[in-house]
Amino acid sequence: MSTELVNVKELPNLHQLEASPRELSSEYWTPETEGEYKVGVVLEIKSEIYENESGEQVELPCVIMLSQEEDGTFNTIRNGSKRLVATIENAIESGAISYANTPVRITYVGKQKNKTNSFRSDKWSVKPLIIS
Numbered sequence: 001m002s003t004e005l006v007n008v009k010e011l012p013n014l015h016q017l018e019a020s021p022r023e024l025s026s027e028y029w030t031p032e033t034e035g036e037y038k039v040g041v042v043l044e045i046k047s048e049i050y051e052n053e054s055g056e057q058v059e060l061p062c063v064i065m066l067s068q069e070e071d072g073t074f075n076t077i078r079n080g081s082k083r084l085v086a087t088i089e090n091a092i093e094s095g096a097i098s099y100a101n102t103p104v105r106i107t108y109v110g111k112q113k114n115k116t117n118s119f120r121s122d123k124w125s126v127k128p129l130i131i132s
Contacts, residue, residue, distance in 0.1 A: 026064070026076035031108035031122075038077060039105045039129065040067040042088055042097065048078065061085050065106070081122045091126065103129040 029038065043064045050060050060080040067077045084106070091097045097104060109123040 021073045023075040029077040029079045034110040037105055037107040038067045040065050041100050041103055043100050063088050084124045087126050097128055
């Protein structure tokens, strides 16, 4: 593999170029208040490696989303809530949304008690956005 990826003699002065409105680094989105939301497009569901409370590494499927801020800039966020991942997977499988194509609003609804145990899980609303 060649170490020279770009012919530097052909590059313009990069200091004079405008930066893209998309931030390429990503952050884990942990909503804090009910009603908090993100708008954008779901890029993929991808397994990420995280360290749990006991220090062991676990693989966690995460929704990866290109999120638009109100100022028009974009950043990449991820969230591994099992309910959110399942909702997005079902929406993709049913054709209700498609990766990188359907704009959506993902809203944090709050914590809901699980029916099968005494824990509480995050609850979400996922709605396609209509472009008129």
